[in-house]
Amino acid sequence: MMFLQASGLLLGFPYRQSKNKFLCISRVVPVRGSRFLRPQRHPGGVLKVRGEGRSDLEASETRRGDLSVAPESRCCFVSILGPSNTGKSTLVNAMVGSKVAIVSPKVQTTRFQVRGIAIEETLHAQIVFIDTPGVFLPKRKFDQAMVKSAWEASRGADIVLVMLDGNRYHHFRKLSHAETSIAERLSRIDKEELAKTPILLAVNKIDLIPRKDLDAVRDGLLHEMGGPERIREVHQISARTGEGVFELRRRIAELAPLGPWHYDREQLTDIPERLLAAEVVREQLYLQLRQELPYECAVETERWESKEDGSVVIGCVIYVKRQSQKAIVTGAGGVRIKSIGVKARMELERLLGRRVHLLTLIKCRKWDENPVLYRQMGLDFRA
Ligand SMILES: Nc1nc2c(ncn2[C@@H]2O[C@H](COP(=O)(O)OP(=O)(O)O)[C@@H](O)[C@H]2O)c(=O)[nH]1
Ligand SMILES: [Mg+2]
Structure with missing residues (x-):
C-alpha cells in the first residue's frame, strides 16, 4: 500500500x-x-462549514430561524438538462456563488445529481438547482446509470432549464445526437405538463459567439427545441463570465411558486x-x-x-x-x-x-x- x-x-x-x-x-x-454553508462574506470566497465539534442536531437547531417561512417567500427546484460539457456545473456554481460542483473541460465530469442552493433576496426566493450528469450516448454500464439520473432529475422539478452550448451550434448549425434526444423528449411533453412545469432554454457560452450572430443562434436553437410552444423563455448566458446569469436567476425566482424554503439560508449544497x-x-x-x-x-x-x-x-x-x-x-x-x-x-x-x-x-x-x-x-x- x-x-x-x-x-x-x-x-x-x-x-x-x-x-x-x-x-x-x-x-x-x-x-x-x-453540508456546506453559505459564507458570511468571507474574504477570498472561503466556503465555511458547520462549526467544529457540534452535532448536526445542535447546528441545525441554532439555524432553524433562518428557514424562511415568510408569507411571500418562494421556493423552487430547477433541474438542469443538457448534453455533457455545456456548462451545467459551471452555471450552478455561478448561481450559488460558490463551488459546489466540479468542472473540467472533459465530457461527463459530473456523475450524479448535485443540488446547488441559490437565494434571490429581492424576491425572498430559494432556488434549488439540480445539476445532472447530462445527456449523452451511453457506452458503458455506468454511463447508463448517469444518463438515467439526468432524465429523472426533471421529474418532480418546478422548472426545467434546458442548457445548450450556443457556441457549438454556432459552428455546426445542427443539433448533436444528445441535443436531438433532448428535443425529442421535449416534443413528447403534453400541454398540461408544460403549463405546470415551465421549460426555459439557456443558450450558454455566448462569450465565444460574435455579437452579430447571437440572435441567429438563439432563434435556431429555440426552433430546434420546439419553438415558443414548448420553451417558455430563452436566455443567452455565459456561465463562465456571468453574463445574463443573474437576470436568469431573477426570472426563475419570479416563476417560483410561493412556499416555505426547503433548506436553511446558509446551506449551499446537500452534497x-x-x-x-x-x-x-x-x-x-x-x-x-x-x-x-x-x-x-x-x-x-x-x-x-x-x-x-x-x-x-x-x-x-x-x-x-x-x-x-x-x-x-x-x-x-x-x-x-x-x-x-x-x-x-x-x-x-x-x-x-x-x-x-x-x-x-x-x-x-x-x-x-x-x-x-x-x-x-x-x-x-x-x-
Ligand atoms: N467559454 C465558456 N466556457 C464555458 C462556459 N461555461 C462552461 N464553460 C467551460 O465548459 C467546460 C465544461 O463545463 P462544465 O460546467 O463541466 O459542463 P457540464 O458537463 O455541462 O457540467 C469547462 O471547461 C468550463 O470551463 C461559458 O459560458 N463560456
Ligand atoms: Mg457537470
Missing part, C-alpha cells in the same frame, strides 16, 4: 499516520445533514463533505490525466478525522480498473499523484476554510461493477 501525503509534509505539519486506524475506518456513506472531498480529487484526475483514464477511475473518501487544531485529515482512495493504470496515475517517482494531491488539497482548504491533510491511496478494483458505489452516488445499478 502506498500513501502519498499531499499536505502535511508540504505544509510542514508533523503528521503521524496509523495504518491500522485508517484501515478500521468504515466505508463512506453520505452523512446525514452534512456530504466526504463526497465533496472525493469529487475534488476526481476533478484533479480529470484535469491532470489524459484521454480516457479519468473515466476508468472512481474516488471514495475512507477517512475523515477532525483534529484539535482545527485541521482535518482526509483519506481518499482512487480506484482504477487495471494494474497498468495504477502506474500511470502514480507517475514516475510518484510525481503525478503528488501533483493531484497537492492541487486537490489546496482546493479543499479553500472550500472548507480549514487546513487539510490529504492522503491518497490507489487501489485496483472493478469499481463500476460494485452496486454499493452506485448507491452512494444515488445512481441505479440496474439502469
